[in-house]
Amino acid sequence: xxxxxxxxxxxxxxxxxxxxxxxxxxxxxxxxxxxxxxxxxxxxxxxxxxxxxxxxxxxxxxxxxxxxxxxxxxxxxxxxxxxxxxxxxxxxxxxxxxxxxxxxxxxxxxxxxxxxxxxxxxxxxxxxxxxxxxxxxxxxxxxxxxxxxxxxxxxxxxxxxxxxxxxxxxxxxxxxxxxxxxxxxxxxxxxxxxxxxxxxxxxxxxxxxxxxxxxxxxxxxxxxxxxxxxxxxxxxxxxxxxxxxxxxxxxxxxxxxxxxxxxxxxxxxxxxxxxxxxxxxxxxxxxxxxxxxxxxxxxxxxxxxxxxxx
Numbered sequence: 001x002x003x004x005x006x007x008x009x010x011x012x013x014x015x016x017x018x019x020x021x022x023x024x025x026x027x028x029x030x031x032x033x034x035x036x037x038x039x040x041x042x043x044x045x046x047x048x049x050x051x052x053x054x055x056x057x058x059x060x061x062x063x064x065x066x067x068x069x070x071x072x073x074x075x076x077x078x079x080x081x082x083x084x085x086x087x088x089x090x091x092x093x094x095x096x097x098x099x100x101x102x103x104x105x106x107x108x109x110x111x112x113x114x115x116x117x118x119x120x121x122x123x124x125x126x127x128x129x130x131x132x133x134x135x136x137x138x139x140x141x142x143x144x145x146x147x148x149x150x151x152x153x154x155x156x157x158x159x160x161x162x163x164x165x166x167x168x169x170x171x172x173x174x175x176x177x178x179x180x181x182x183x184x185x186x187x188x189x190x191x192x193x194x195x196x197x198x199x200x201x202x203x204x205x206x207x208x209x210x211x212x213x214x215x216x217x218x219x220x221x222x223x224x225x226x227x228x229x230x231x232x233x234x235x236x237x238x239x240x241x242x243x244x245x246x247x248x249x250x251x252x253x254x255x256x257x258x259x260x261x262x263x264x265x266x267x268x269x270x271x272x273x274x275x276x277x278x279x280x281x282x283x284x285x286x287x288x289x290x291x292x293x294x295x296x297x298x299x300x301x302x303x304x305x306x307x308x309x310x
Contacts, residue, residue, distance in 0.1 A: 001037060002064050002072075003029035009285045024288040031277030035289040036091020036297065037062065039276060043301035054309040059085070066258050069107075069219045073261035082265035087232040087308065089301065090259050093277030096244045096293055096300065098237055100230075100272055101252040103153050104184040104223035104260065106193065109216040110135065110177070117172040125172035126210040129165040132176040135204060135213055136160065143196055150185035152252040153223070158182045179218075183254060186223045194220075221260035224271060232270040232308065239303035240274065243296050255279070274300065 006015045006028055013019040013026035020026075025035070044058055061081060063072030076082065092099070112132045117125035145156040158180055165176030184190065194217060201213045226233060228250040237248040259271045276293040 001029075001034065001062055002067055003032075003034070004067055004283050007283075007285060011285050013286055015287075020291070023291050025291060025294070026286055026288045028287055030281075030287050030289045031093045032279070032282035032287070033092050033275060033277065035277050035294045036093065036275030039294060039297040040089070040091055040301055042298045043305065046298070046302055047305060052306060054305070056086070056309040058305055058309070061088075061258075061262075063258050070221060070256070070258045070261045073258035077261050077265050080266075082262045082269075083267055085262075085265070085267065085269050087269055088259070088262055088271045089236070089304065090257050090271065090273050091275035091297070092253070092257055092273040093275055093279055093282060093289075094253070094273050095278050096240060096274065096276055096297055097246065097251060098233065098240055098248045098272055098274055099251055099253050100226040100228050100233055101150075101152055101186075101250075102224045102256055102259065102273065103156075103252075103254050104186075104188075104190065105219055105221050105256045106182040106184065106190060106217060107219035108178075108180040108182065108197070109218050110180070111214040111216075112176045113212045113214075114172070114174045114176075114210065116174045126174070128173045128176040131208070131211050131213070132163070132165065132178055134208070134211075135201065136178065138200060138204060139197070142200055143193070145182070145184075145188070148185050148188035150187065150223075150252070152250055153185045153254070156182070156184045156188050183256075184223055186225050188223075190220055190222065221256050222263065224257070224259040224263055226270045226272060230270045233272060235307055236272060236274065236300075236304050239300050239307075243299055243303075253279070 015028040018025055018027045061076055065071035112128045114126035114128035145158055148156040161181050162179035166173035197215055205211045241248050276297040277289040281287050
């Protein structure tokens with residue numbers, strides 16, 4: 001299953017050796033989220049070996065490409081694998097806390113084009129970087145993402161994470177690329193926001209000479225929201241509280257998950273995030289999962305399955 005690269009910072013433990021040390025398993029993906037995936041498998045194996053009578057079936061949905069738009073979950077949803085589900089647990093690293101909501105995401109790829117000229121004669125040019133910076137400035141001034149908020153998830157946000165333009169100090173750039181990561185709450189309608197962005201580009205084009213911008217949406221996933229009082233959530237809260245000793249309360253996650261795709265199935269069903277590991281360890285050097293938390297998650301999954309399908 002997919003995982004992010006090791007990165008350039010040296011590790012103290014070999015990233016693909018699953019080193020066990022001081023009650024932890026070290027390795028890339030140990031926390032996010034191979035521990036949760038294998039815990040689900042282990043719980044299913046235990047139920048099978050014990051021949052536990054279940055009124056229903058348990059399905060393992062192992063997805064590729066969660067880190068790149070949840071493309072595997074989208075494929076499985078389109079093929080109908082989620083249409084008959086009554087509930088779904090996603091083994092994200094939550095420290096074995098129940099998480100019932102997370103933000104949605106829109107990734108924007110923006111490209112402005114201009115006209116090259118010698119750096120000594122900027123009056124002859126159309127500077128693509130200047131036009132990009134102007135669009136980004138107007139985006140911040142005209143579109144107030146912070147007005148869309150949620151009592152659990154907080155406010156919608158935008159982060160400029162890629163900005164590329166120009167080839168030489170003495171050449172006016174004719175192309176600029178920017179990529180934005182927008183995280184949204186349920187109140188924010190994605191279609192409306194995308195229309196606002198397109199309209200902003202059109203308005204600037206009319207008022208600014210030689211302004212050209214292309215706006216592409218490379219990722220568009222809705223926020224996830226499951227009622228904390230849903231019977232399945234309350235059922236799952238009991239063993240989680242008992243096994244971990246931590247009282248469960250309504251919390252959300254700023255990052256998106258496969259739940260965004262599975263929530264678009266033909267049938268509505270509760271989705272929770274629940275698994276060993278922590279989000280703080282995700283994508284970090286010397287990523288690890290605490291072995292006790294991993295073993296606890298197996299017991300939690302097994303108990304939930306027994307109770308839900310008895």
